Each structure stands twice: as structure tokens, then as C-alpha cells.
């Protein structure tokens with residue numbers, strides 16, 4: 001449990017952050033070390049046998065490299081289904097490789113030391129995580145330490161573990177440009193699905209007095225609270241744990257939502273909620289949003305044609321709302337072509353024609 005001030009009105013809220021759950025072991029797993037046969041070890045992982053890395057971090061890395069070789073041998077990326085199946089196989093098998101955690105450190109030689117172990121497991125001293133869970137903690141710790149510089153923000157954001165943060169900036173640039181021209185009331189705004197808070201901080205930067213931020217993910221609230229406190233913004237940010245508008249009570253001049261952009265193909269949980277949307281999310285959003293807008297208020301949605309151009313969906317949720325319902329009217333639609341990454345990264349074809357979109361809507365009374 002972590003206590004974060006509810007900012008603005010200085011009350012505190014108790015938040016239990018999401019964290020990789022320690023592995024419950026029914027029996028002591030076999031140990032693997034540098035000298036073990038890595039080919040046999042990888043085969044055991046594929047059969048679903050738990051193995052515990054027992055000497056150094058590099059042993060775990062070497063076994064995963066061998067596992068990758070065995071799973072992906074002969075598989076071509078162009079065969080989408082076969083490649084996706086191999087990825088799931090690799091994912092399942094790699095999670096049988098375990099690491100020991102003692103005294104908030106991984107007890108292996110020459111291993112990284114992500115500070116998340118101390119922050120997220122104050123109640124646990126001796127437990128096991130999977131090797132990929134540990135790698136995830138370590139990579140998140142590097143982002144947290146280094147921070148990320150976003151368009152329109154002077155200060156870097158240091159995203160808390162398990163919080164969504166954008167690594168591509170086209171939609172943020174679009175929003176920042178839109179904010180530069182926005183000349184309507186700026187008393188308050190609502191940021192639904194705030195993630196690391198980047199849109200909220202952009203709005204504060206452009207003169208909004210107060211932002212009501214919320215997310216369904218508790219880690220996002222800790223992330224936003226930390227940034228607000230570090231940069232003396234706590235009197236202008238209000239935090240809420242909320243499924244869409246569930247715990248919102250006030251109307252605002254502007255409601256902003258950068259939703260997940262891809263339709264979910266299966267049940268989702270955790271950080272997947274930032275990328276994939278479940279059926280009904282947009283219906284619920286549009287049904288509620290009007291109740292939280294001032295009479296002259298505006299609604300801004302950031303979206304992308306990624307799902308359409310990848311052939312995952314021909315149903316654009318904003319277009320669907322505007323054609324099927326009489327709740328909102330389009331004021332403007334801004335588009336920005338997504339910058340191609342360098343040739344080295346070989347972006348897949350469907351990303352060639354990707355646009356990010358900013359939909360500005362008004363409520364129909």
C-alpha cells in the first residue's frame with residue numbers, strides 16, 4: 001500500500017500499486033548455473049518445468065537466448081500467424097525461468113539492481129520472480145531514472161512502474177499545437193486515462209488552472225502525483241482512481257481522452273488496457289462525457305488510423321459515434337502523418353500510412 005496525497009485538497013489516498021506477483025512454488029525448482037547444459041534447460045522450459053537461475057544473471061540471459069533459438073528457428077516474420085504463435089510459446093516458456101529475490105535484491109552475481117524491488121515489495125523479503133518479470137522491472141527502472149522529454153514540456157516525466165507512457169510523440173505534438181491555438185475558457189479540464197499525465201501537464205503549461213486527472217490503473221496516479229509534487233503543481237492537479245467518469249463529480253471546459261487505439265482480441269488486464277480497448281468502452285465514454293462538459297465545453301479525442309490501416313478493424317469509434325448518435329458535433333479534425341522511424345527499424349508496411357488524429361467535438365444540446 002502506498003499513500004499519495006490527493007493533491008489539491010491535501011487529503012491522502014491509499015493506493016496499492018500493481019506489481020509483478022511473486023511466483024507461488026509448489027515444489028523447489030531445479031537449479032541452473034553457467035555450467036548447466038543450456039540446450040536441455042531450454043527444452044525443459046518448453047515442457048513447462050520451472051528452473052531457478054542460481055549463480056549469475058548472465059546464465060539466465062544465455063538460457064533465454066538458447067530458448068529463442070529453439071523457438072524461432074526457421075520461422076519467418078512474414079508468416080504472421082506462425083510468428084505470433086512462436087512468440088506466445090517463447091513467452092510461456094521463458095516465464096518458467098525463475099530468479100531468487102532476497103532483501104530487495106536479486107541474489108545473482110553481476111545483476112542489475114532495479115530500485116522497484118524496494119519500492120514495490122516492502123512486505124516481502126524472500127521470494128521468486130520470473131526472469132522476464134525481473135527484466136521488465138529493470139527496463140522500467142531505467143526509464144524512471146532517465147525520464148522522457150515530451151513536446152511542450154520543459155521538465156522530463158519519470159514514469160512510475162506499470163504506468164503507460166508514450167514513446168512516440170506525433171499525437172503529443174498535434175495536441176500541443178492545438179493547445180497553442182485554443183482561446184476558450186481554461187478554468188478546468190478533465191484528463192481521462194491520464195497514464196503518466198503528459199496531456200494534463202501540457203494543459204497546465206498552456207494555462208489551464210486545474211486538471212482533474214484519472215485512470216483505471218493505480219500506478220498512473222502515483223506517477224502523476226510524483227511529477228506534480230516534484231514540480232510544485234500539486235495545487236493544480238486532482239487525482240482519481242476511476243473507470244472513465246465513475247468518480248468524477250464536476251463539469252469542465254475541456255474533456256480530453258487519449259484512449260487505447262486497438263480493439264482487444266481477448267480479455268485484457270494491466271498495461272494492455274492502455275493499448276487495447278474492450279467492446280463497449282467508447283459507447284460508455286460517449287454516453288457519459290456530455291454530462292461532464294460545461295455548456296460551452298469541448299471534447300478532444302486523440303486517435304489513430306492504426307487499427308484500420310493494419311486491417312484489425314474497419315470500425316473507427318469516433319466516426320461511428322458521429323454517424324450513429326446525435327450526441328456530439330465535429331468542430332474540427334486535425335491529422336498528422338506519423339514520422340517514419342529510421343530505415344534500420346524496418347517499420348511494417350501498415351505503419352507507412354499511419355496518421356494520428358485529434359478530434360475536437362462539441363456537445364449537441
Ligand SMILES: C[S@@+](CC[C@H](N)C(=O)[O-])C[C@H]1O[C@@H](n2cnc3c(N)ncnc32)[C@H](O)[C@@H]1O
Pocket residue numbers: 164165166192193194195196197198199214215216217220242243244258259260261273274275
Ligand atoms: C493510450 S494510454 C494514454 C495515456 C496518456 N493520457 C497519454 O496520452 O500518454 C490510455 C490510458 O487509458 C487508461 N484507461 C484504459 N481504460 C480506461 C478506463 N476504462 N477508465 C480510465 N482509464 C482507462 C489506461 O490505463 C491508459 O493509462
